Amino acid sequence: MKATNVADDVTHAAVRLFAEQGYANTSVQQIVEAAGVTKGAMYHYFESKDDLLFAIYERMLSLQKSHLDEIIARGGPVEDVLRTACVDVVETSIEFLAEGTVFFRSQHMLTEPRQQEVVRRRREYHDEFARLIQRGQAEGLYRADVPRAVLIANFFSDIHYLSHWYDPAGPEDKTLVAEQITDLFLTGIRRTDA
Amino acid sequence: MKATNVADDVTHAAVRLFAEQGYANTSVQQIVEAAGVTKGAMYHYFESKDDLLFAIYERMLSLQKSHLDEIIARGGPVEDVLRTACVDVVETSIEFLAEGTVFFRSQHMLTEPRQQEVVRRRREYHDEFARLIQRGQAEGLYRADVPRAVLIANFFSDIHYLSHWYDPAGPEDKTLVAEQITDLFLTGIRRTDA
């Protein structure tokens, strides 16, 4: 559908600029110029600057949630499912690194209702992930001497932090890094006691 | 020195408001009102809003660097030094949770030269931490099959993420959490192969 690439062009330009300069430091004028359209065109497709930001969140949230759902639906041993889910989310986060930067940095710039919506959707993801860990703990695979919240935070933090150090132009391969991070995480939470 | 608590009052109010609403969404007027001073007084102690933000960074950077220096200076086995350093930085980060929120969220709001200064100082900290890991690897304590950058990111990410989930009013004790996080990290990077 080449129908309206205006909306897409604007979104892409916005992601790039928001990631580079931050939401507050980026004017609508800059975005439309970078996208090669005019303000009128943009406001034809988006209600507000806030709406534009939310579109970026909506995209990421849907994407990651659908991936997780799909992986869990495929079933299999908990360990395998968890590993696949972890590797996938790291890889996806690397693929959408700029989106991730905006995602984690600008949530507080959204208007209150939309911020709540993002919180709600993230909690859904979090809870689904938590149930995986819980199943693993029930099977005696993962340590239970540490609050589950800490275990989960220990992985989510890696996703979060990616945009702060990973360089797509650097030497590290994204799939390899995804496996390495997952490995560090799973090794850390594995039950080792007698 | 009760001499000038104006500067302190302003800084504390600023940290709180920046953490709550973000730097861009907080007006200087709000800050001075919250601090119970006037704009004139504030601009007597700070050159600009940016200067105020940088003061927060300066404080955190100095604090954490001095802690790390001191712990390394005390010497001892690498494993012990690293563990102490990790626990300390997590604990400190919890104590200064609001500062941390601002620290990681608003770096791109600083003017370019100051942003560079922050990058420089953070790299100093990073490199010192990296040398500890390197020593541990040389002694065969830590795995070397994963790039050192990944190992380090795996820990720094936890620090970074703290302000996103840790609730000071919650049930988790900060020292305990610090030890748990450190434990997960050290377990993950420990060499286990034959």
Add this chain to the structure above:
DNA sequence: CTGGCCAAACCGACTGGCCGGTATGCTGGC
């Protein structure tokens, strides 16, 4: 003790620029 003096600390009304959003108008396709 005291009055004069100076600097540092502080006050708060004002301004100039920027920027999100809008109003109005144009144009080509059906």
Add this chain to the structure above:
DNA sequence: GCCAGCATACCGGCCAGTCGGTTTGGCCAG
């Protein structure tokens, strides 16, 4: 001839920073 899809000039609000002025406190000469 009408409507979706734009273009563009413009407005109004907000806010960092300023600036002329006032207050406070320390200090010394008389």
